[in-house]
Amino acid sequence: MNRTRLDETLSDLDADGYLLDASQEDANQLYLSGFTGPDPFLTLYADGEVHVLVGGLEYGRAKDEATADTVERHADYDYEYGGREERNDMYAAFVRDKGVESVSMPPRGPVGTADALRERGVDVAVDTDDRLQDVRAVKTDEEIDAIREAQKANEAAMRAAEDLIAGADVAGEGDDAEAGVLLREGEPLTSERVTEEIEVTLLRHGCALDETIVAGGAQAADPHDRGSGPLRADEAIIVDIFPRSKATKYNADMTRTFCVGEPDETLREWYDLTERALEAALDAVEPGATGAEVHAAACEVYEEAGEPTFRTDPETETGFIHSTGHGIGLDVHESPRLASGGEELEPGHVITVEPGLYDPEVGGVRIEDLVVVTEDGYENLTDYPIRFAAE
Amino acid sequence: MNRTRLDETLSDLDADGYLLDASQEDANQLYLSGFTGPDPFLTLYADGEVHVLVGGLEYGRAKDEATADTVERHADYDYEYGGREERNDMYAAFVRDKGVESVSMPPRGPVGTADALRERGVDVAVDTDDRLQDVRAVKTDEEIDAIREAQKANEAAMRAAEDLIAGADVAGEGDDAEAGVLLREGEPLTSERVTEEIEVTLLRHGCALDETIVAGGAQAADPHDRGSGPLRADEAIIVDIFPRSKATKYNADMTRTFCVGEPDETLREWYDLTERALEAALDAVEPGATGAEVHAAACEVYEEAGEPTFRTDPETETGFIHSTGHGIGLDVHESPRLASGGEELEPGHVITVEPGLYDPEVGGVRIEDLVVVTEDGYENLTDYPIRFAAE
Numbered sequence: 016m017n018r019t020r021l022d023e024t025l026s027d028l029d030a031d032g033y034l035l036d037a038s039q040e041d042a043n044q045l046y047l048s049g050f051t052g053p054d055p056f057l058t059l060y061a062d063g064e065v066h067v068l069v070g071g072l073e074y075g076r077a078k079d080e081a082t083a084d085t086v087e088r089h090a091d092y093d094y095e096y097g098g099r100e101e102r103n104d105m106y107a108a109f110v111r112d113k114g115v116e117s118v119s120m121p122p123r124g125p126v127g128t129a130d131a132l133r134e135r136g137v138d139v140a141v142d143t144d145d146r147l148q149d150v151r152a153v154k155t156d157e158e159i160d161a162i163r164e165a166q167k168a169n170e171a172a173m174r175a176a177e178d179l180i181a182g183a184d185v186a187g188e189g190d191d192a193e194a195g196v197l198l199r200e201g202e203p204l205t206s207e208r209v210t211e212e213i214e215v216t217l218l219r220h221g222c223a224l225d226e227t228i229v230a231g232g233a234q235a236a237d238p239h240d241r242g243s244g245p246l247r248a249d250e251a252i253i254v255d256i257f258p259r260s261k262a263t264k265y266n267a268d269m270t271r272t273f274c275v276g277e278p279d280e281t282l283r284e285w286y287d288l289t290e291r292a293l294e295a296a297l298d299a300v301e302p303g304a305t306g307a308e309v310h311a312a313a314c315e316v317y318e319e320a321g322e323p324t325f326r327t328d329p330e331t332e333t334g335f336i337h338s339t340g341h342g343i344g345l346d347v348h349e350s351p352r353l354a355s356g357g358e359e360l361e362p363g364h365v366i367t368v369e370p371g372l373y374d375p376e377v378g379g380v381r382i383e384d385l386v387v388v389t390e391d392g393y394e395n396l397t398d399y400p401i402r403f404a405a406e
Numbered sequence: 407m408n409r410t411r412l413d414e415t416l417s418d419l420d421a422d423g424y425l426l427d428a429s430q431e432d433a434n435q436l437y438l439s440g441f442t443g444p445d446p447f448l449t450l451y452a453d454g455e456v457h458v459l460v461g462g463l464e465y466g467r468a469k470d471e472a473t474a475d476t477v478e479r480h481a482d483y484d485y486e487y488g489g490r491e492e493r494n495d496m497y498a499a500f501v502r503d504k505g506v507e508s509v510s511m512p513p514r515g516p517v518g519t520a521d522a523l524r525e526r527g528v529d530v531a532v533d534t535d536d537r538l539q540d541v542r543a544v545k546t547d548e549e550i551d552a553i554r555e556a557q558k559a560n561e562a563a564m565r566a567a568e569d570l571i572a573g574a575d576v577a578g579e580g581d582d583a584e585a586g587v588l589l590r591e592g593e594p595l596t597s598e599r600v601t602e603e604i605e606v607t608l609l610r611h612g613c614a615l616d617e618t619i620v621a622g623g624a625q626a627a628d629p630h631d632r633g634s635g636p637l638r639a640d641e642a643i644i645v646d647i648f649p650r651s652k653a654t655k656y657n658a659d660m661t662r663t664f665c666v667g668e669p670d671e672t673l674r675e676w677y678d679l680t681e682r683a684l685e686a687a688l689d690a691v692e693p694g695a696t697g698a699e700v701h702a703a704a705c706e707v708y709e710e711a712g713e714p715t716f717r718t719d720p721e722t723e724t725g726f727i728h729s730t731g732h733g734i735g736l737d738v739h740e741s742p743r744l745a746s747g748g749e750e751l752e753p754g755h756v757i758t759v760e761p762g763l764y765d766p767e768v769g770g771v772r773i774e775d776l777v778v779v780t781e782d783g784y785e786n787l788t789d790y791p792i793r794f795a796a797e
Contacts, residue, residue, distance in 0.1 A: 040431065053617070053630065055514075072630055072728065090721070098747075099534060123446075126520040127513025127532045141518045143490060211609055218605045225614065226444070239444065239463055330481070337463065356489075 016046060016082060017155055017363075024150050025060050030140055032061035032115040033147075036106075036128045042345035043121055043147040045264060049082025055125075057106060058083065061113045068092075068109050103131035110137055121145045152342050152350040153363040158265060159387055162343065162365055163396055165260040165267035166385055168220035170399050173271060175216040176209050176229065176254050180273050181405035185248040196245045197275060206230060206242035213256055222258035228270075229254050235272075235379030238337050238371065248276035251286075251378040251403075253371075257347045266347045268367045269397055270383030273405035284320075285372045285380045286403045292316040292370035293382050293401075296339050296353070300368070300386060300393040306357020310339040313370040322372060326355070333374040340367040343385065364388040365396070407437060407473060408546055408754075415541050416451055421531055423452035423506040424538075427497075427519045433736035434512055434538040436655060440473025446516075448497060449474065452504045459483075459500050494522035501528055512536045543733050543741040544754040549656060550778055553734065553756055554787055556651040556658035557776055559611035561790050564662060566607040567600050567620065567645050571664050572796035576639040587636045588666060597621060597633035604647055613649035619661075620645050626663075626770030629728050629762065639667035642677070642769040642794075644762075648738045657738045659758045660788055661774030664796040675711075676763045676771045677794045683707040683761035684773050684792075687730050687744070691759070691777060691784040697748020701730040704761040713763060717746070724765040731758040734776065755779040756787075 025033050035058040037044040039051040048058040048067050056077075057068040065083040074088040087109070094105040106128060110118060117138035120129055122145055129139045154162070183197035183204045190198070197204040206229040213227050230242030231252040246252055255270040272286065292313040299312040314324045314335060323334030338354030341347075343365055351358045353366060360366075366388065371381030384397040416424050426449040428435040430442040439449040439458050447468075448459040456474040465479040478500070485496040497519060501509060508529035511520055513536055520530045545553070574588035574595045581589070588595040597620040604618050621633030622643040637643055646661040663677065683704040690703040705715045705726060714725030729745030732738075734756055742749045744757060751757075757779065762772030775788040 071723075075628060076630060120517055122518025123516040124518075125514040126511055126517040126530070127515075127534060129517040129520075130532050139517070141521050143518060214609045214614070215606050218602055218609070223605070223614070223616065237466060239467060332462075 016049070017150060017153055020153060021047075021060075021150050022063055024146050028119050028142075030117040030119040030138065032059050032110065032113065032118045033142070034059050034110065034118040034120050034124070034139075036120075036125050039264075041123075042151065042349065043145075045345050046151050047083075047147065050077050050080050051264070052077065057109060059110060059113055059115065059118070061115050064113075066109075066113055068106075103128070103135065107132055107135035107137055121147065148350045151344055153361055154344060154365050154387070155363070158344065159363070159365060159396075161260060161263035161265035162267055162385070162387075164263070165222055165258055165265055166269065166396050166398075168217055168222040168260070169256050169258050169267040169269050170397075171220050172213040172216040172222075172256050172258065173254060173269060173399055175212045176256075177271070177273060177405050179204065179209050179212055180246070180252060180254075180275060183246075183275055185276060192245070195247045195249065197248060203245035205245050206234075207244075209246070209254070210242075213254075217256075217258045221262060222260050224256070224258045227254075227256050230379070232378050233375045236333075236373040236375040236377070238373060238379070238381070249278060250274065251278060251282050251380050252405075253379050253381050255381065255383065259347075264345055266343050266345070267396075268343050268347060268369075268383060268385055269399060270369055270371075270381045271399065271401070272380045272382060272403065274403050275405055278403065281377050282380065283403070285377065288316060288320050288322065289370050289372060289380045289382050290401060292335075293368060293384065296368045296370060297384070297386065297393065297395070300360065300366070300388060302360055302362050302388055302390065305359050306340075306351045306353040306366075307355055308357075309353045309360070309368070310355060310357055313339045313368075317370070317372065334372060335370060336373055337371070340369050340383075342366050360388045362388050362390050407440070408541060408544055411544060412438075412451075412541050413454055415537050419510050419533075421508040421510040421529065423450050423501065423504065423509045424533070425450050425501065425509040425511050425515070425530075427511075427516050430655075432514075433542065433740065434536075436736050437542050438474075438538065441468050441471050442655070443468065448500060450501060450504055450506065450509070452506050457500075457504055459497075494519070494526065498523055498526040498528055512538060539741045542735055544752055545735060545756050545778070546754070549735065550754070550756060550787075552651060552654035552656035553658055553776070553778075555654070556613055556649055556656055557660065557787050557789075559608055559613040559651070560647050560649050560658040560660050561788075562611050563604040563607040563613075563647050563649065564645060564660060564790055566603045567647075568662070568664060568796050570595065570600050570603055571637070571643060571645075571666060574637075574666055576667060583636070586638045586640065588639060594636035596636050597625075598635075600637070600645070601633075604645075608647075608649045612653060613651050615647070615649045618645075618647050621770065623769050624766045627724075627764040627766040627768070629764060629770070629772070640669060641665065642669060642673050642771050643796075644770050644772050646772065646774065650738075655736055657734050657736070658787075659734050659738060659760075659774060659776055660790060661760055661762075661772045662790065662792070663771045663773060663794065665794050666796055669794065672768050673771065674794070676768065679707060679711050679713065680761050680763060680771045680773050681792060683726075684759060684775065687759045687761060688775070688777065688784065688786070691751065691757070691779060693751055693753050693779055693781065696750050697731075697742045697744040697757075698746055700744045700751070700759070701746060701748055704730040704759075708761070708763065725763060726761060727764055728762070731760050731774075733757050751779045753779055753781050
């Protein structure tokens with residue numbers, strides 16, 4: 016954790032403290048408490064100190080694991096499996112015990128806790144800027160190493176996926192499967208099969224993930240479609256993997272687009288354009304540049320080639336229909352944004368750069384690298400070839 | 407989804423509507439919307455209808471997938487990647503468009519949205535009872551089948567774990583490893599290695615999980631310790647697996663405790679006691695019985711044998727130091743609770759029953775089955791032997 020930045024960011028609050036009520040699923044909570052509690056617990060930042068309050072079952076582990084300055088348990092406030100009101104009384108007592116009469120909570124903090132504290136006379140304001148996001152955005156060397164390690168696992172998984180795709184046969188007219196379908200050992204190669212291989216490979220490398228995208232043909236034209244069913248020759252197949260290290264909880268993210276057989280001319284053009292958009296966007300990455308400028312660099316490549324973007328047509332459903340990238344860390348998507356309105360880049364920002372083109376009539380192409388902003392540009396954390404023909 | 411129960415439960419709200427602002431990570435959202443949106447979106451229940459509001463990128467998939475009565479997109483409210491205030495204006499417009507001037511939100515709904523709606527004149531009350539939990543607790547046959555299927559995967563994973571443990575050698579004085587350590591092919595068998603095998607097996611069966619517990623010796627005495635490092639002979643090894651089906655999102659849950667070698671007399675007694683506590687608790691499961699009564703049945707077995715429980719000593723850190731079980735469904739832990747104050751059981755409740763004993767000086771023993779409450783008792787959804795000696 017970047018403690019100096021934390022103190023600077025939270026020092027100008029209009030409140031005595033900053034309060035989180037969340038489990039480890041919440042990246043702010045994991046960051047501020049340093050504790051992987053499975054159930055929601057309180058973390059309070061006040062007077063330059065971080066205080067954690069957990070249940071008795073978690074107390075031992077929290078004392079060992081949490082990076083917070085103090086760890087207390089419910090029993091310290093005479094609370095034992097009581098009801099909701101007693102729990103809220105305990106929360107108010109914990110906050111007051113730290114000399115805090117007013118707290119700021121992030122926008123996605125629980126309204127139940129906020130209102131309960133208000134009823135007990137504690138002022139609660141919403142930190143609409145979600146300022147811990149800005150603290151989290153700038154990574155320490157240790158955090159960058161954690162992302163680097165998750166990315167190594169990601170590359171092994173991408174290798175496994177590409178191997179499966181590259182080694183596939185293609186069903187002909189006489190085969191059992193529909194002509195054009197990719198085959199492994201005579202069986203159709205499905206998105207699900209490739210996804211399974213990715214997931215198993217990640218597990219073998221200490222990572223896990225909730226979802227992966229392996230989407231071919233028209234499915235690839237919906238950037239959020241995870242893909243299902245048989246993959247086919249001559250189509251673009253998007254493989255987008257965003258694993259999380261089980262040990263560090265930090266994420267990586269990478270996309271490649273593959274083809275077996277003969278992509279048509281439009282797909283080839285799209286691939287070349289997207290590779291150029293990636294290069295243009297990467298060239299724009301440096302401290303002081305904004306996420307908006309990086310996004311603009313990618314848009315310009317597409318727009319010059321006549322492809323629609325949200326800049327030229329906010330209503331378009333084809334073309335470059337998402338942002339150029341996003342920060343990544345304890346969340347897969349976090350600050351900064353590489354999009355219209357995207358904020359200024361700083362050394363230590365870890366971001367993905369992922370231009371793409373989409374049209375159900377053509378398919379989808381996306382290429383995504385993971386980079387860290389440095390003092391004089393960026394370092395690419397991605398070590399995986401960019402090539403359309405799977406090999 | 408149990409629509410009748412939903413309508414009954416939400417019909418007596420003190421508000422015009424019930425509002426969720428969450429992603430699919432939130433079980434209430436997944437249940438009410440039927441949509442696996444990766445980013446937070448709104449779902450509003452009003453006048454017997456469920457309305458969903460998503461961003462443009464999710465619109466196509468939400469229309470296909472959501473079980474809601476209507477699906478709208480941000481563009482329907484003239485919102486396009488604008489700022490926070492514009493987004494909140496859109497939320498208020500969406501709510502008002504459904505004739506709603508007051509909403510109830512669950513306690514963990516986001517305070518940012520609640521306060522923003524209040525600023526725009528919409529009354530927001532906290533549903534402190536989190537009443538969707540009660541709706542979700544009673545499963546339809548389809549939901550029970552989904553849990554049954556996840557449990558099948560769970561049994562395959564437990565089989566893989568037990569095979570690894572049962573097939574281990576034990577390091578002697580002359581070995582490289584410390585004497586007593588379990589060995590596979592000459593290498594220490596670790597919690598991490600068993601966990602990996604569990605996870606890979608689950609993936610091969612269409613399930614995933616965030617965490618698993620494989621904890622031996624003193625680690626097993628902390629019910630929330632996931633376990634790490636080499637496993638040893640003569641110790642109790644707790645294996646607790648709670649996988650989620652990737653297709654249905656429903657969870658299963660099962661625990662077994664294994665031993666290689668010769669457990670001491672205390673551990674043997676604990677195992678027998680825990681098996682009896684499980685049987686006593688299961689015998690108490692029927693419609694009309696309360697979760698508190700089922701918990702009491704398990705406690706009595708332990709208390710009669712002189713083991714501490716939270717009933718006899720609320721401060722105890724050894725003995726039976728957790729509740730007897732919990733409902734399970736889209737969340738691993740949901741209503742009803744088998745604990746002091748636990749609510750009445752109803753047909754369709756799917757619950758785990760998991761008594762256990764813990765003491766760092768002895769180790770930990772826990773046995774957990776998964777059952778569904780039926781009209782006249784319960785059906786055990788678990789098909790896995792209960793035996794201490796791994797085989």
